[in-house]
Amino acid sequence: MALFSSRNVKFLILSVCVFVTSLVSANFYNELDVTWGDGRGKILDNGNLLTLSLDKVSGSGFQSRNEYLFGKIDMQLKLVPGNSAGTVTVYYLSSTGSNWDEIDFEFLGNLSGDPYIVHTNVFTQGKGNREQQFYLWFGPTADFHTYSILWNPQLILFSVDGAPIRQFKNEESKGVPEEVVPFPKNQPMRIYSSLWNADDWATRGGLVKTDWSQAPFTASYRNFNAEACVVVSGTSTSCGTGGSASGNTAWLSEVLDSSEQENLKWVQKNYMVYNYCSDSKRFPEGYPPEYNIG
């Protein structure tokens, strides 16, 4: 994404794990900063609600104050209702620099009554091209639903309302050389989100344009919860050993068991609308290596 500078950030980061207990959702005032949009992004309701809006002049966005090196991050989103065609709500984790890592959820709006597409991608060492897209099994605009990213040393897992929809496994841990399928494991990432106009490609490949008479478009966020390793520069505690004793670290070693694998296959069979791995036109010289391994 164009948001990143090409500066190649290379510095030693020492991290400390801070485990946010799940009893109370984190307050947006403490966790996030609205970074652009000139007042179109707002933290409301004593820090329990955040809204981003988009009109013809501008979209808006926020980012997390903390940087994370692994985490289980939940956010509830209520997507732009009504005719949201042409709008895109992106919600992702990303590091900086030209070899950045990134874990993306993007929500592609649609005409009233037509389905949103959930677009996912994983960038490692600055390379993406790993798109998978899904329809949802509910209307995502009537109420809040939970979108989660689990990122631990074994895998990256995308879940919706607790149901895994995609996993990207760490093949390195199975002996596949790093150059073949690198896994994000040492660049801390921040959470970013924004709502913007993408009517050149988002809805039916760009055929349906944004109807500005419906503006402003608004997406809402609540119940942010991060059980994560928060990077604190200059501290010598390593991830996994610091933090509060009450923190639950089970997520750090979480992998899918066989029944969860079956559920994942079921979702992929019934709701996946695009998979880069089966796009033979796009990869005439052979599928991406993780496809053959995975």
Ligand SMILES: *[C@@H]1O[C@H](CO)[C@@H](O)[C@H](O)[C@H]1NC(C)=O
């Ligand atoms: C929008 O609706 C059309 C028609 O049902 C569908 O083909 C398309 O996948 C939907 N989503 C997007 C983002 O275009």
